[in-house]
């Protein structure tokens with residue numbers, strides 16, 4: 211075993227520290243409350259800085275949900291007490307450390323002991339522990355101990371220093387007399403008055419106040435410890451300048467921004483009061499939103515496969531399938547279409563494509579687990595309710611199935627994407643995914659995108675002004691939602707909040723829609739936001755063409771299978787994807803003379819649209835076109851459709 215040499219171990223601090231300062235740090239003692247995401251990392255940071263003594267407190271043990279950010283959380287330390295693990299890690303860095311552990315955590319009864327003889331207090335307490343936090347800071351002020359709080363906020367940090375004789379924690383945050391929920395708000399708005407992180411919080415529902423957990427990143431924790439270590443050095447070595455409270459500091463790596471400001475009246479100032487009250491309202495709303503119910507763990511192979519397969523896409527998230535598990539190897543899928551009430555499915559093609567996607571997904575999921583699916587459509591069931599027998603057989607040697615990894619991540623993105631052209635390797639992978647029997651027509655470049663934008667602008671006019679489409683639009687949107695199990699959440703539609711408000715109002719009655727359309731150019735805003743902007747904002751539009759005309763139910767099902775391979779491949783390549791099927795649907799109604807509306811102008815517009823589409827891809831190709839959409843690079847959408855729970859989809 212190698213011997214420890216204190217001087218050598220910390221010699222690389224020298225230069226930024228003098229030898230005298232390094233020696234002084236060895237004699238300093240720091241109290242850290244909390245050994246989790248920040249507290250644990252704070253301890254290791256200060257140990258490497260050469261601080262010689264610590265008081266550490268935390269009553270918890272390491273658990274799996276700590277792994278994303280807590281320095282001590284590993285497979286080996288699961289279930290072990292945080293103070294013990296962290297003390298061991300710190301002593302591994304400096305065996306001469308003098309560490310006093312408080313494995314019961316801190317409370318009013320041991321506070322004085324915890325703070326006895328310390329030169330600095332560092333806050334690593336849980337965000338949801340405002341009561342004890344206020345108590346420690348109060349006692350630090352009484353004992354003239356400087357205190358630092360540096361929290362991970364998003365992908366950045368917000369921090370405050372409380373120095374003896376300066377503004378106190380209580381004066382700054384004003385927590386006293388407030389409910390727990392209001393104390394959370396006060397702490398957050400005081401810590402981050404500029405709320406830099408708000409703009410990139412993609413899933414606010416992950417903040418669960420009832421269960422006292424929120425999102426947190428390792429980057430935030432590491433940045434927090436970086437600023438804490440620096441401020442600790444300045445305080446302990448009496449270097450300046452310091453900017454203690456009422457100064458606040460935020461550094462956000464994601465926004466690449468540092469903000470420093472002064473809240474002369476702390477949270478009592480007029481702007482902070484306004485922010486607090488907005489925060490209270492938001493918290494009340496959050497507490498009123500039911501937390502997502504976790505899905506039960508699937509029982510047995512068939513349930514496991516279906517739990518994945520049900521993530522297949524379907525028009526307007528209708529999920530036109532129900533599952534009957536006959537036994538461990540035999541499943542019956544009862545499909546249906548929505549032609550009786552959905553104007554976009556009058557021939558059942560959209561539902562059939564979705565069923566094809568479901569079968570493909572099931573087969574991919576099965577293959578990934580070493581099984582083959584034998585799929586047989588029952589020929590005696592009507593076209594409107596196609597039924598499939600699926601029998602599983604175990605493979606002798608499993609084959610890799612890379613598409614399986616993307617089944618749940620694949621989703622629809624209706625927002626503008628980057629215009630960066632498709633990389634050749636992505637194009638090749640996409641075309642190959644379709645297999646023999648299909649090809650792709652790409653519409654890209656300035657001209658291609660513009661022509662598609664024009665086509666979709668015209669197509670949207672039909673969608674928005676045809677009376678028979680109105681009940682569908684009214685029914686498929688779940689308002690004020692980021693997620694929906696059986697419809698489209700409004701936040702996934704690609705419109706901005708004002709546009710959504712207007713649309714919601716308009717969809718309240720057909721009279722409103724008609725009035726807006728007739729007198730106020732009501733189709734313009736949705737057409738620009740939901741059609742033109744995304745049509746111009748993508749790498750390319752595509753049309754998937756079969757090598758023979760698609761007529762029969764089985765052609766659409768086979769087409770749906772190819773589409774799902776294409777879509778999953780896109781997801782695997784990091785591409786975003788949106789179907790644009792309605793032009794093909796209207797063109798099919800025109801060709802096959804399906805009476806989709808009594809509104810004569812819509813029929814005439816559909817005929818014009820069909821000619822426009824023929825001009826874009828050719829008359830023969832249109833007869834064999836299976837699917838259309840757009841594709842491009844960009845971030846995944848924050849809002850998306852979910853699926854009905856498996857129990858609701860089962861009919862056995």
Ligand SMILES: Cc1cc2nc3c(=O)[nH]c(=O)nc-3n(C[C@H](O)[C@H](O)[C@H](O)COP(=O)(O)O)c2cc1C
Nearest residue numbers: 523524525526527560563621622789790791792851
């Ligand atoms: C056959 C079919 C047609 C679709 N047509 C459209 C469309 O025209 N426009 C659109 O934005 N999304 C369309 N979608 C996407 C669905 O709305 C989406 O798949 C469904 O809501 C589930 O959401 P997810 O794909 O995000 O999981 C279509 C999907 C399928 C399978």
